[in-house]
Every structure is written in structure tokens, then in C-alpha cells.
Amino acid sequence: MQPIRIDDPSDPRIAGYMNIRERDLAGRQGRFIAEGKVVLNVLFGARRFEPESVLLLENRFAGMADTLSLAPADLPVYVASSEVLDAIAGFHMHRGVLAIGRKRPADTVEALLDALPPRALLAVLVGISNHDNMGAIFRNAAAFGADAVLLDETCCDPLYRKAIRVSVGAALKVPFAIGAGAGMLLESLAARGFEQIALSPSGASEITDLARADRLALYLGTEGEGLPGTLLNRLKTVRIAMAEGFDSLNVAAASAIALHHFSDKVCPAG
Amino acid sequence: MQPIRIDDPSDPRIAGYMNIRERDLAGRQGRFIAEGKVVLNVLFGARRFEPESVLLLENRFAGMADTLSLAPADLPVYVASSEVLDAIAGFHMHRGVLAIGRKRPADTVEALLDALPPRALLAVLVGISNHDNMGAIFRNAAAFGADAVLLDETCCDPLYRKAIRVSVGAALKVPFAIGAGAGMLLESLAARGFEQIALSPSGASEITDLARADRLALYLGTEGEGLPGTLLNRLKTVRIAMAEGFDSLNVAAASAIALHHFSDKVCPAG
Structure with missing residues (x-):
């Protein structure tokens, strides 16, 4: 794989990497930015x-040989100096390992749901708007073997650069699909025999008193607000016991505890 | 409580709030910045x-009456316009609720350790250098009733502005102390009858197979690196089971699962 040297930050071949901090917030026609060696490894296997394409700080190229060997042979790999890379990205990139990925048509x-095995564990996210939390939940979903993540349309994008980075690539690994609203997700899951539990x-x-149903969502x-009352009324609800006078748990921390509890390792099939 | 209006960003009375983003990284002689209503509530009760002192965006003063009623009556409360506040802080403060706190002499x-009850749960942090993780671990420690947190000297400061914010004030609530190194902490804990477990x-x-000792650290x-091998050799080690092919859990997520498991709610006294 021969790297292609970029000396002009306005070179049209790397236009997709321009000012990525701001552009992350806008739509990108099914494209996303992946960052870091671990995430690129996942992307090339997804x-x-x-x-x-790939864009590297020139002194990172040699150390990326193993990762790049997983990529298609005709993938363009651009390299640039630190000054040029910072001018492209719009801020200082101390790691200097970037790629642009493209989604295939989404499920x-x-x-x-129809492609899931008879026993399956899902996370259903409603209104998760913080990219750190989104990335952390995907990372926990991968760690505890969740089969998929469903999102309502008020959630933020799991393919936002920071969410992918925080997920350590899990956002590219755990299948996900976005439904119109939580009510529609509930109907689709009920029709397929899922037990549905709300934290x-x-x-x-x-939660520690609960056994795992084969199909669990x-x-x-x-x-801030938690799940809407209209939704809680239609679901079985569980809590995570906390110390007196403190009832505040970050949603990513809650997902770690709950997905760990319901994982096959802790709650194996009966 | 009469607010004191600040119109000049270089007013010496609010010098402690100048450029807080940069100054956070430097020593501040036992002072720290607390941010947000929830954190100020904790600070006033700590x-x-x-x-x-307190520094508020002028339009936040009325809504802070309940919180300020918890503070000493002679505490100076400064208010400023959005422009002046941003010029003081050095970046845009969309929340506009700040206080400077001062540590009393540290334990x-x-x-x-000598002040702890016979049954106690501690987190011992070695080399935790990320302020998000530090704040999240303190939040989990508070949520699951840990009695204290010990840190080795290579950990970052739990009283860094961002760590306090992510902890939702728990860094001001859960007692902590900093020891020279992990080896010294281990000796001090052993001398006081603590079972010592490393994740x-x-x-x-x-971890789910383990019962809780009355005194547990x-x-x-x-x-990245985990605990040093020299330390692991001297401790009982436990793992959190994960899915095949994925052995990466964020340290804050791991702390949530482990502290929840060992909390009095899940592992009550025998």
C-alpha cells in the first residue's frame, strides 16, 4: 500500500476531513469519521x-501496517505532516489516525429483529442525547454480548465521531436500528416475544432479583428526565439499589450494571 | 443575601475565576472550582x-435562592452579565453557576482509615489519570455507599473542575485521601484488617461469585495498562466476565459493576 502525500490542506481528495469538529454535527450523507487504530481495526472488519479513505500523520504510517493490511488493497491512504493535518482537521490532532467510513443501507x-436468534439481549435507548453516554453504552453492549441496540429517533447519532471513539469501535460492531418512537419499538418487540424491562x-x-428471559429488551x-411515564406504564420496571440519599446514577453506569447482570455469563440459558 | 455586581472582568474580587479552563491544571493552594446548582448544594453541606465565594450569571440569581440559603450568610455572591462572565472565565459559560471552595486540612x-466503622467499603485508585473517569468513579462510590476512596499519588486530582462536575458533587461528598504509592496503601489497609481485591x-x-468481607478494599x-503486576501478585484478583473476543471495559463502568455488587444492598452484612 503506497501512501499518497497531501501537502495542501485544501486538496479536494481530503475534503471529507475538513473541519471535522464542526461538520460532525451536520449530516454527512451516510459517512462518518473513525479515529484511532483500534477503531480502524473494527471498521476494516465491519x-x-x-x-x-484513511488519513494519517506521516510518522504513524509505518506503525499502521498491521491495521492497513486488513483494509481493501485499493483503499486510498493519505499522509500529511502535523501542520497540514491540523489545518485540515481544524484543531490539533495529537493521535493523527483518521478514516472516513460509509454506511451500507441501514437495517x-x-x-x-427478524434476523436475531431465539435467545437475544437488546438495549433500547430512548432520548439518549449525550455522545459520551451513547459511546459508553455501545461499549458496554459489546462487552456483555448484547445482540443489538435499538434507538428512538430522539437519540443522538452513534456514528458521531466522539461516540465512535468513546465506544472504542463498538458503535461499528454492535448492530443497531433507529425506530420512529418508543411506542413503535415496543410493539415490534412485543410481536416477537421479547420481555421488555425498563430501568x-x-x-x-x-434488578439482581430478576432472572433473564431468553428474549430480553x-x-x-x-x-435528567428518565423514561416517559407513558412508556413506564407499559413496561416491567426494575431499579438498581443505591445508598440512602443518593439516587443518581449515570445512564452508562446503569447500562453496565444491567447488561452485565443479564449477560449470558451471569444469567446463562436455563 | 445581597448580590455584588461585577462589571469589570479584571475586578480583583473575582480574580480566582479568571481563565478557569487553563488554571485548573495548575496548583491553586487548596482551592477548587465548583460548577452548577447540584454541586453547590453539596459544597454548602460539606x-x-x-x-x-459564588459567581453567578445575573439572571440565575433568583433561581438560586434555595441553594444560597444553605450557604454562610456572609458568603460573597457576585453576579455578572453574560459578556462579563465569559470574559472572566475565558470561555462561554452557558450555565453560569460557579463557586470557589477551599479544602480544610486534608486527612x-x-x-x-482509623475513623472508619468496623464494616467499610473502599475504592483504591491507582494511576487513574482521566478526569471523566475520576468523576464517574466518585459518583459510583457515592451511589453504592462506599465509605471512602484512596488514591495513589499518580492519580489525577478529584477536585479538578471537570472531575467534580462529572461526579455531580460526589468528589466533595465521599471522603478521600492520597497516599504515596499503592504499596503503602496496601500495608495500611492490611494492618487494619481489610480484605484487598483487585479488578x-x-x-x-x-466477581459475582464473591461474598463481601466486612472490611473490603x-x-x-x-x-490502558491495568494494575501493575507487582501489585496484582500481592492481592486477590477478580474479573468481570465479558463476551468472547471483547475484553475491554471502561474503568468507570467496571467500578459501577463492582461497587454495586459489593454494596450493602446487594451483599448485606451476614
């Missing part, structure tokens, strides 16, 4: 995404 | 800290 919620500080039972809501 | 590790991906037993290490 079924649902394909790499479009619908129904198609994703809530006021949940009716303790775990709802997680926003930290 | 035994080990005292507030020195030594020995004094903190490690290669741990000898599953749980070691957490850096995410």
Missing part, C-alpha cells in the same frame, strides 16, 4: 460499513 | 470544604 428495526430509579423490583432513558 | 490515609481482566475468580487501575 460488515455493515465500508472504508472510503430497519423489523429486519434487524428506572423508581422501578418495582431490584432493556430500556434505558435520559439521565 | 464538612471537609468551605465556600469562599492522612491513616487518619481516614483485572485476568482476575482469578468471577477494591483496587481499580488505569484502563
